[in-house]
Amino acid sequence: MSTIRDVAARAEVHPSTVSRVFSGNAQISDATRQRVLLAAQALNFQPNAIARSLSVRRTKTIGVIVPHVFDGYFADSFFPQLMAGLLEVSYARGYRLLVGGCNGYQDEHVQALDILASRQADGIVVTSSRLDVDTVGALQRHKTPLVLIGHPPAQHADVAWVDADNCAATRRVIGYLAGKGHRRIAYVGGDPDSSVVKERLEGYRAGMAAAGLPVSEEWIDYGYFAEDGGYQAVERTRRSASAAPTAYYAANDLMAIGILRGLRERGIDVPRQVALVGTNDSPEAAHLTPGLTSLRVPYRAIAAAAATLLIDAIEAGRRPAGQALLESCLIERESVES
Amino acid sequence: MSTIRDVAARAEVHPSTVSRVFSGNAQISDATRQRVLLAAQALNFQPNAIARSLSVRRTKTIGVIVPHVFDGYFADSFFPQLMAGLLEVSYARGYRLLVGGCNGYQDEHVQALDILASRQADGIVVTSSRLDVDTVGALQRHKTPLVLIGHPPAQHADVAWVDADNCAATRRVIGYLAGKGHRRIAYVGGDPDSSVVKERLEGYRAGMAAAGLPVSEEWIDYGYFAEDGGYQAVERTRRSASAAPTAYYAANDLMAIGILRGLRERGIDVPRQVALVGTNDSPEAAHLTPGLTSLRVPYRAIAAAAATLLIDAIEAGRRPAGQALLESCLIERESVES
DNA sequence: CTGAAAGCGCTTACAG
DNA sequence: CTGAAAGCGCTTACAG
Numbered sequence: 138m139s140t141i142r143d144v145a146a147r148a149e150v151h152p153s154t155v156s157r158v159f160s161g162n163a164q165i166s167d168a169t170r171q172r173v174l175l176a177a178q179a180l181n182f183q184p185n186a187i188a189r190s191l192s193v194r195r196t197k198t199i200g201v202i203v204p205h206v207f208d209g210y211f212a213d214s215f216f217p218q219l220m221a222g223l224l225e226v227s228y229a230r231g232y233r234l235l236v237g238g239c240n241g242y243q244d245e246h247v248q249a250l251d252i253l254a255s256r257q258a259d260g261i262v263v264t265s266s267r268l269d270v271d272t273v274g275a276l277q278r279h280k281t282p283l284v285l286i287g288h289p290p291a292q293h294a295d296v297a298w299v300d301a302d303n304c305a306a307t308r309r310v311i312g313y314l315a316g317k318g319h320r321r322i323a324y325v326g327g328d329p330d331s332s333v334v335k336e337r338l339e340g341y342r343a344g345m346a347a348a349g350l351p352v353s354e355e356w357i358d359y360g361y362f363a364e365d366g367g368y369q370a371v372e373r374t375r376r377s378a379s380a381a382p383t384a385y386y387a388a389n390d391l392m393a394i395g396i397l398r399g400l401r402e403r404g405i406d407v408p409r410q411v412a413l414v415g416t417n418d419s420p421e422a423a424h425l426t427p428g429l430t431s432l433r434v435p436y437r438a439i440a441a442a443a444a445t446l447l448i449d450a451i452e453a454g455r456r457p458a459g460q461a462l463l464e465s466c467l468i469e470r471e472s473v474e475s
Numbered sequence: 476m477s478t479i480r481d482v483a484a485r486a487e488v489h490p491s492t493v494s495r496v497f498s499g500n501a502q503i504s505d506a507t508r509q510r511v512l513l514a515a516q517a518l519n520f521q522p523n524a525i526a527r528s529l530s531v532r533r534t535k536t537i538g539v540i541v542p543h544v545f546d547g548y549f550a551d552s553f554f555p556q557l558m559a560g561l562l563e564v565s566y567a568r569g570y571r572l573l574v575g576g577c578n579g580y581q582d583e584h585v586q587a588l589d590i591l592a593s594r595q596a597d598g599i600v601v602t603s604s605r606l607d608v609d610t611v612g613a614l615q616r617h618k619t620p621l622v623l624i625g626h627p628p629a630q631h632a633d634v635a636w637v638d639a640d641n642c643a644a645t646r647r648v649i650g651y652l653a654g655k656g657h658r659r660i661a662y663v664g665g666d667p668d669s670s671v672v673k674e675r676l677e678g679y680r681a682g683m684a685a686a687g688l689p690v691s692e693e694w695i696d697y698g699y700f701a702e703d704g705g706y707q708a709v710e711r712t713r714r715s716a717s718a719a720p721t722a723y724y725a726a727n728d729l730m731a732i733g734i735l736r737g738l739r740e741r742g743i744d745v746p747r748q749v750a751l752v753g754t755n756d757s758p759e760a761a762h763l764t765p766g767l768t769s770l771r772v773p774y775r776a777i778a779a780a781a782a783t784l785l786i787d788a789i790e791a792g793r794r795p796a797g798q799a800l801l802e803s804c805l806i807e808r809e810s811v812e813s
Numbered sequence: 814c815t816g817a818a819a820g821c822g823c824t825t826a827c828a829g
Numbered sequence: 830c831t832g833a834a835a836g837c838g839c840t841t842a843c844a845g
Contacts, residue, residue: 138594138618140822151832156824163825164830181616186593187534188822190525191837198573205562211555211775212758220558220574224543228576233595235536236558236574238566255524256476257571278519280476394762420550421759424732437549478838489816494840501841502814526838529821816844824837829830 139180148176159184198235199227199447200258202248202265205238209362213389214419215436219264219286222440230448232259246272253279260447260457262286262440266331282450284443284457288332297450297457299443301434303336304343306465307386310414310432311344314384317473319412320350323382325370325392327362334359337388337416356382360392367395371403383411384473390415390422390431397425397472408474418468428470435463477518486514497522536573537565537785538596540586540603543576547700551727552757553774557602557624560778568786570597584610591617598785598795600624600778604669620788622781622795625670635788635795637781639772641674642681644803645724648752648770649682652722655811657750658688661720663708663730665700672697675726675754694720698730705733709741721749722811728753728760728769735763735810746812756806766808773801 141159145152150169157163158173165173176182190196201223204210220234227234235258239245245265252258253276260282265272270290276283277296285298314322324341326334338357345352358373360366367387375381387393393415400411407413407427415422418433442461450457469475479497483490488507495501496511503511514520528534539561542548558572565572573596577583583603590596591614598620603610608628614621615634623636652660662679664672676695683690696711698704705725713719725731731753738749745751745765753760756771780799788795807813 142822152822153824153833154831156822157831160824166830169831183589183592185529185822186595187525187529188837189824191523191529191839192822192824194837196525203558203562205559205566211559216558217549217555220541220554221543221549224541224574224576228543228578234572234574236562236572238562240566251521254521257524420757421762424759425762426764480838490838491817491840492815494838495815498840504814507815523838526821527840529823530838530840532821814845818843819841821840822837825835827834828832 138185139182141182141184143180144173144176144182147180148172156184160189194256196235196257196259197232198258199223199232199444199451200235200237200249200252200261202237202239202245202252202261202263204241204245206240209391213362213391214417218436219440222437222442223262223444225437226441226444226448232448242267246275250275250279253281253283256281259451260284262443262447266328266333268332280456282447282457284447284450286439286443288336295456295458297446297459299439299446299461299463301333301436301439302462302464303333304340306432306434306467307337307340308344308347309340310386310467311341312348313467314386314412314414314473315344315348315350317384317412317475319384321353321356321380321382322350322384322386323356323358323370323374325367325374325385325387325396326357326359327366327388327392329359334388341386353377353380355380360387360395362389362391364391364395364398367392367397368399369395371396371399375403384413385411386414387416389417390419390429393429393431393472394421394425397429408472412473414467414473422468423470425472427472430470430473431468432465433468434465439463476523477520479520479522481518482511482514482520485518486510494522498527532594534573534595534597535570536596537561537570537782537789538573538575538587538590538599540575540577540583540590540601542579542583544578547729551700551729552755556774557778560775560780561600561782563775564779564782564786570786580605584613588613588617591619591621594619597789598622600781600785604666604671606670618794620785620795622785622788624777624781626674633794633796635784635797637777637784637799637801639671639774639777640800640802641671642678644770644772644805645675645678646682646685647678648724648805649679650686651805652724652750652752652811653682653686653688655722655750655813657722659691659694659718659720660688660722660724661694661696661708661712663705663712663723663725663734664695664697665704665726665730667697672726679724691718693718698725698733700727700729702729702733702736705730705735706737707733709734709737713741722751723749724752724754726754728755728757728767731767731769731810732759732763735767746810750811752805752811760806761808763810765810768808768811769806770803771806772803777801
């Protein structure tokens with residue numbers, strides 16, 4: 138591959154002149170610009186982006202770490218929507234994504250820190266759902282811009298973030314079910330340690346309280362976002378026949394599908410006898426029998442907002458600031474009787 | 476951020492010594508290694524990856540361009556599986572992915588060439604489904620390793636590639652349907668210009684011929700991979716009542732869902748009156764009523780194989796070579812009567 | 814085992 | 830508008 142000096146030699150100018158015609162921002166006479174461009178073309182020259190990055194200290198790249206080893210991570214609609222939102226705005230603003238894998242929660246932070254410390258990206262979006270104070274502190278210690286998808290711990294009011302209205306949305310769903318006459322409503326979360334799941338649980342309790350409904354701890358269960366987890370939750374939440382839930386809210390659709398299967402095996406009709414609401418409005422939701430009422434979370438818009446916040450900050454040479462809470466929307470289908 | 480010289484100053488050694496302890500491969504006395512490590516820790520030093528990349532001419536990054544503007548690209552299971560396979564092996568081998576968007580077929584090649592020419596990645600995997608001879612030639616002109624997901628044009632026997640057995644698999648599906656007694660079988664492709672769709676059509680024709688079945692051109696239609704495209708294909712393929720197909724093969728599940736809807740609206744029962752086979756075994760396939768028999772394409776394995784081919788070549792300092800054809804597998808459900 | 818120097822391929826402040 | 834020089838932060842062949 139030819140370099141700027143090869144081109145300079147051929148065009149009989151100084152290398153800095155070649156640099157100037159390629160970096161755009163500089164006054165160059167038309168004549169020499171033509172000479173340089175011709176020489177460049179003849180030599181098939183294109184500037185080396187790495188060398189440029191080192192020189193200008195910008196990589197035009199934004200980092201993101203994905204927990205690629207988790208079962209079902211690539212089956213859920215979260216990942217593609219995240220990438221869609223990130224790519225959409227990155228592309229529009231001339232950036233690319235530096236995507237790294239990680240083999241677990243701990244490694245997720247290790248990898249994110251590595252990208253920051255090695256300055257391979259101009260900014261990073263972190264999607265971890267279990268950030269503790271120390272980790273956020275460590276991430277913030279770098280001057281490289283950072284935006285979170287999800288809530289930071291309360292102590293870090295200074296980090297920029299974008300999130301879905303998990304608590305409020307779940308609360309609305311519970312209110313919706315209570316409005317349909319349900320009094321015993323079950324909550325099936327994913328991983329109890331993840332912040333989304335905690336926020337949704339909070340929304341569940343708030344919704345029950347607002348509707349004046351008592352909560353039995355038997356109705357709260359965790360399916361770890363897996364179909365089988367939902368299936369097992371049916372078993373565990375229906376030990377007491379008299380206090381068996383007449384409605385289920387699941388923190389993703391996969392678990393809702395498992396719940397549906399569990400209920401069906403017990404001869405319980407959905408929605409006649411029991412109502413069911415899932416989350417994420419995944420592709421299968423519309424095609425189930427009955428169609429699954431599901432809480433659609435605007436992941437794509439969230440990712441796009443995060444990327445915008447990040448790139449704005451990068452280009453302004455400051456830390457990202459601000460936060461956004463995007464609204465989820467309940468898609469009504471047949472799994473709740475109207 | 477501190478640099479190698481700051482650390483050198485504090486540890487009272489030459490910068491090259493600091494470099495040596497961090498780049499691993501060098502004989503360093505334990506004593507000075509400790510001194511350097513301590514100084515580095517005190518200064519929170521981590522080598523700048525960009526500077527290292529420029530120096531060693533390796534970025535530890537592999538490039539991939541995704542057509543992020545296409546409707547449905549992020550809804551299909553192709554994209555997440557592609558990323559899953561790529562990330563799995565990249566991570567294991569210490570690489571990250573440089574993912575760029577593109578706004579169409581033409582731009583896909585432009586972006587890929589840009590990554591190659593600007594040497595931002597050590598290699599690239601190209602997934603375009605409509606590569607012409609010139610484009611492949613242009614891509615190959617760069618010495619940066621390249622592997623294709625999909626077939627290259629015949630003239631480029633020298634490029635490495637990995638693909639699914641599109642033609643053979645479709646042929647098997649047709650044989651399977653013929654074996655069930657179907658004689659009028661329809662083919663609903665995606666985008667007629669894409670090579671996968673062409674290969675499947677070839678398999679369709681071969682399968683029909685092998686079963687001794689005549690083909691009516693009315694049975695060949697294109698739904699552009701969209702649900703509505705499948706729906707419309709029903710209309711177009713059933714103009715002649717006497718020659719109406721009794722079986723449909725669709726090049727993705729989304730179109731199969733559209734076909735199912737179209738048939739249902741006409742009061743045609745699947746699988747009683749008409750059989751239906753989709754492609755990709757997407758999440759919704761199992762949950763349809765009837766369950767959709769679908770050709771599962773091993774995209775994840777294909778991507779993993781491509782990444783392996785690529786990284787092997789990068790590390791050996793040669794061009795990638797070889798090719799692999801991975802087998803698809805028919806997942807039988809209820810949309811074909813047994 | 815360690816130092817001094819040159820180099821990776823750009824950019825840009827400084828002159829003129 | 831263009832040149833000459835220094836610098837971005839590493840690596841590594843060459844000495845010793």
